[in-house]
Amino acid sequence: MVTMREVAERAGVTKQTVSNVVTGRVAVRPATEARVRAAIAELGYVPNLVARSLATGSTRTVGLFVPTVSAPFYADVVEEVEDALEERGHHLLLCTTRRDGERARRHLAGLTSRSVDALLIAGDQGLTGHLPLLADARFPVVLCAWEAPVPPGFPVVTIDYAYGGGLAGRHLRELGHERAVILASPAHSVRVEGFRRAFREDSPVHLAPAPAFRAGLDTALAALRAHPGATALFATHDVLAAAATEAARALGRSVPHDLSVVAHDDTPEGLLSRSTLTSVVLPKREMSRQAVDLALATPPGAVPPAPRLLLPRLVPGASTAPPGG
Amino acid sequence: MVTMREVAERAGVTKQTVSNVVTGRVAVRPATEARVRAAIAELGYVPNLVARSLATGSTRTVGLFVPTVSAPFYADVVEEVEDALEERGHHLLLCTTRRDGERARRHLAGLTSRSVDALLIAGDQGLTGHLPLLADARFPVVLCAWEAPVPPGFPVVTIDYAYGGGLAGRHLRELGHERAVILASPAHSVRVEGFRRAFREDSPVHLAPAPAFRAGLDTALAALRAHPGATALFATHDVLAAAATEAARALGRSVPHDLSVVAHDDTPEGLLSRSTLTSVVLPKREMSRQAVDLALATPPGAVPPAPRLLLPRLVPGASTAPPGG
DNA sequence: CTGAAAGCGCTTACAG
DNA sequence: CTGAAAGCGCTTACAG
Numbered sequence: 001m002v003t004m005r006e007v008a009e010r011a012g013v014t015k016q017t018v019s020n021v022v023t024g025r026v027a028v029r030p031a032t033e034a035r036v037r038a039a040i041a042e043l044g045y046v047p048n049l050v051a052r053s054l055a056t057g058s059t060r061t062v063g064l065f066v067p068t069v070s071a072p073f074y075a076d077v078v079e080e081v082e083d084a085l086e087e088r089g090h091h092l093l094l095c096t097t098r099r100d101g102e103r104a105r106r107h108l109a110g111l112t113s114r115s116v117d118a119l120l121i122a123g124d125q126g127l128t129g130h131l132p133l134l135a136d137a138r139f140p141v142v143l144c145a146w147e148a149p150v151p152p153g154f155p156v157v158t159i160d161y162a163y164g165g166g167l168a169g170r171h172l173r174e175l176g177h178e179r180a181v182i183l184a185s186p187a188h189s190v191r192v193e194g195f196r197r198a199f200r201e202d203s204p205v206h207l208a209p210a211p212a213f214r215a216g217l218d219t220a221l222a223a224l225r226a227h228p229g230a231t232a233l234f235a236t237h238d239v240l241a242a243a244a245t246e247a248a249r250a251l252g253r254s255v256p257h258d259l260s261v262v263a264h265d266d267t268p269e270g271l272l273s274r275s276t277l278t279s280v281v282l283p284k285r286e287m288s289r290q291a292v293d294l295a296l297a298t299p300p301g302a303v304p305p306a307p308r309l310l311l312p313r314l315v316p317g318a319s320t321a322p323p324g325g
Numbered sequence: 326m327v328t329m330r331e332v333a334e335r336a337g338v339t340k341q342t343v344s345n346v347v348t349g350r351v352a353v354r355p356a357t358e359a360r361v362r363a364a365i366a367e368l369g370y371v372p373n374l375v376a377r378s379l380a381t382g383s384t385r386t387v388g389l390f391v392p393t394v395s396a397p398f399y400a401d402v403v404e405e406v407e408d409a410l411e412e413r414g415h416h417l418l419l420c421t422t423r424r425d426g427e428r429a430r431r432h433l434a435g436l437t438s439r440s441v442d443a444l445l446i447a448g449d450q451g452l453t454g455h456l457p458l459l460a461d462a463r464f465p466v467v468l469c470a471w472e473a474p475v476p477p478g479f480p481v482v483t484i485d486y487a488y489g490g491g492l493a494g495r496h497l498r499e500l501g502h503e504r505a506v507i508l509a510s511p512a513h514s515v516r517v518e519g520f521r522r523a524f525r526e527d528s529p530v531h532l533a534p535a536p537a538f539r540a541g542l543d544t545a546l547a548a549l550r551a552h553p554g555a556t557a558l559f560a561t562h563d564v565l566a567a568a569a570t571e572a573a574r575a576l577g578r579s580v581p582h583d584l585s586v587v588a589h590d591d592t593p594e595g596l597l598s599r600s601t602l603t604s605v606v607l608p609k610r611e612m613s614r615q616a617v618d619l620a621l622a623t624p625p626g627a628v629p630p631a632p633r634l635l636l637p638r639l640v641p642g643a644s645t646a647p648p649g650g
Numbered sequence: 651c652t653g654a655a656a657g658c659g660c661t662t663a664c665a666g
Numbered sequence: 667c668t669g670a671a672a673g674c675g676c677t678t679a680c681a682g
Contacts, residue, residue: 001463003659014669019661029667049438050384051659053375054674061418061439070400078394079421091435093386094419096404110416113374114386138326328675339653344677354651376675379658653682659674666669 002043010039022047053115062295063093063111063119065104065127071211072238073265073284077122077145080288088296090117099125108133115139118295124148124187140298144291147190155304157290164280164312165194165234168262171278171314172232173199176322177260180232181223183244185211188236191264195234208240216243217250224251224259231323232260241277245319256321263319265312276317283310327368335364347372378440387620388418388436388444390429390452396536397563398590398609402447402470405613413621415442424450433458440464443620449473449512465623469616472515480629482615489605489637490519490559493587496603496639497557498524501647502585505557506548508569510536513561516589520559529555533565541568542575549576549584556648557585566602570644581646588644590637601642608635 004022008015013032020026021036028036039045053059064081066074082092093116095107104127111119119137121127122145131151134141143156150156172180182205184192196203206223208216216235220243224230233248235241241263248259255261263279287310298304329347333340338357345351346361353361364370378384389406391399407417418441420432429452436444444462446452447470456476459466468481475481497505507530509517521528531548533541541560545568549555558573560566566588573584580586588604612635623629 001659005659015660016662016670017668020668023661025661027667032667046434046438048379048440048659050375050378050440051674052661054373054379054676055659055661057674059375068400069394069403070397072395075393075395075400078419082419082421086431091439092419094403094407094417096407106411109371113371114416115373115375326675330675340676341654341678342652345652348677350677352651357651373675376658377677379660380675380677382658651682653680655680656678658677661674662672664669664671666667 001048002045003048004045007036007039007043007045010043011035057115058117059115060089061091061093061114061116062292063095063107063116065095065097065107065119065121065123065125067099067123067125068096069094073145073282074122076284077288080285081120081122081292084289084292088292090292090296097125097127099127101127101130105130105133108137112138118142118298120144120291120295122291140295140302142291142295142298144287147187150307153304155294155298155307157287157294157308157310159282159287160309160311161188161190162194162197163309164264164282165191165196165236166198167280167312167314168234168264169195169198169200171262171316171320172234172260175232175260175320177232178323179203179227179230180234181206181227181230182234182236183208183216183220183223183240184236185240188264191236199234203234208243211237211239213239213243213246216240217247220244220247221250224248224253230259232262232320234262234264236264238263238265238277238279241279241319245277255319257325260320260323262314275319278317278320279315280312281315282312286310326373327370328373329370332361332364332368332370335368336360382440383442384440385414386416386418386439386441387617388420388432388441390420390422390432390444390446390448390450392424392448392450393421394419398470398607399447401609402613405610406445406447406617409614409617413617415617415621422450422452424452426452426455429455430458433462437463443467443623445469445616445620447616465620465627467616467620467623469612472512475632478629480619480623480632482612482619482633482635484607484612485634485636486513486515487519487522488634489589489607490516490521490561491523492605492637492639493559493589494520494523494525496587496641496645497559497585500557500585500645502557503648504528504552504555505559506531506552506555507559507561508533508541508545508548508565509561510565513589516561524559528559533568536562536564538564538568538571541565542572545569545572546575549573549578555584557587557645559587559589561589563588563590563602563604566604566644570602580644582650585645585648587639600644603642603645604640605637606640607637611635 004015004018008018021033097104118140124146146158208219253259263277265282329340329343333343346358422429443465449471468479471483533544578584588602590607
């Protein structure tokens, strides 16, 4: 492996001068710089970032915790974060926690000894009990995609989930619907409340035990049978919306003629469904970028700025219509 | 940040002794070790892996290239690789290439200066043109989930995709089917050929422009209309299988009564479909573990072992039956 | 079993 | 604008 010293010898300068041209921190005379760059090219020199990290204290690496990468939402967040990081010259150390506190704890220890520059935690993964550990992390920790109550002391950039629920409720109301059922995941109570406030406080909610298709299908069937008068359904999750559509079909009700369905965070490609769903779309890209910026800008012990709430928007699709079509 | 030196002072030894107890490389007298451990605990000492990496040359970090994390197959691979890595005390640097050679090249440069211990590349991402760069990487590069012809010179652990196609063909044959259409992604020609050899060489294949639901649906509709006599369909991808099921339904054909559908690599939870699909299941976990082991065991300049081919298996579901039900 | 020395490859003030 | 020195926090032979 060729080092800075070898480049220096080749160019007839000292290694500090090589360092100066590589980092650009100190101006170097053009002629010298040219010699150095030539030597770098000839030798195929690549700076050793490990050595640089030891000297500077920055690894230009940030950790990201997500519960899983198998859910479309988190898959998107991972890619958005990666993009934002790459633009800033950083790399991504990925940790999937599987909502397992012990696993998260182990990863945190790993990131600590590895000296990442920051840690992003996406999704309130039932990790709140382990948060005290985070409080005295050596690097900034920023929380994002956080639907549960925000723990104090951490910078957070998340989505206004209640507002998103409200968008869905308002949409159905404007179409003239009066009765809707809610198909929700247990973790989505904020979306549910937002919907209820905008639509009707007493809208019945049916909880799917897991945000999975089968579970959603069973719950949706039960919900639609229990409330035959409902002309609309709000699903708090893309998979649940797909399941609801399927359930409606199984019951002989066509969407949107006999039932309007609005989803929360449908995948853009409509991967799961045949036609486009009317959906509350979450600003994942914006959230990821802001989280990265915040993480990289926050000094280690700084007092966290106020939580940032990004607004989702409603994208109309083919799954909603006035009651009766 | 507390360092080894401070621990040493506290314990009344030199830092080399602390190093010895931390690494366990050299035996230390029990009494001394106890004093050192006590000092470590009192001071909350955490070894600095950056410094260790500089001294040892190993970062205990491995890079993983996947085309995307949004496809269920790769999402699973990422989590399996992460698990295998964690068990071995390594961390995961994730790079999604988006099938973009330039992007991959940039990431490769990043990993090089960062001195990862190894790089895993999952999926022949049309990166073959960029492979020469990999040939003189400073760290072992192992290829996995590689359906295209394997470039020489690299260790590879992949799946016997042709065998998987064969399993699907044999299954349909044994059920008594005589005509089947194939719904395939352009990159899946190996699976297609495997199927044809086991089923019928002249089975018509319809290519979906992308492994996405909409594209699959259109192609499936066209395929089923073009071959009304087909009693079975082989989809080379889970999303395509879901689309095919949908297409059959749209044409008024029930699955499996009027049409048997076998998928290749359906997601275990059957996320995309209502009932379970008969599917060729890929050994992702085994592949990921072997790839990690290979990457961590292969000395930098070693001659690569022969490619390893792992066998998929067929898991019967509710989507196949003898022709006519 | 424990200590003194050199080194991993860089950066950072600090003189010239 | 360029060079000499010290240091980042560890590990690795090598003596004792």
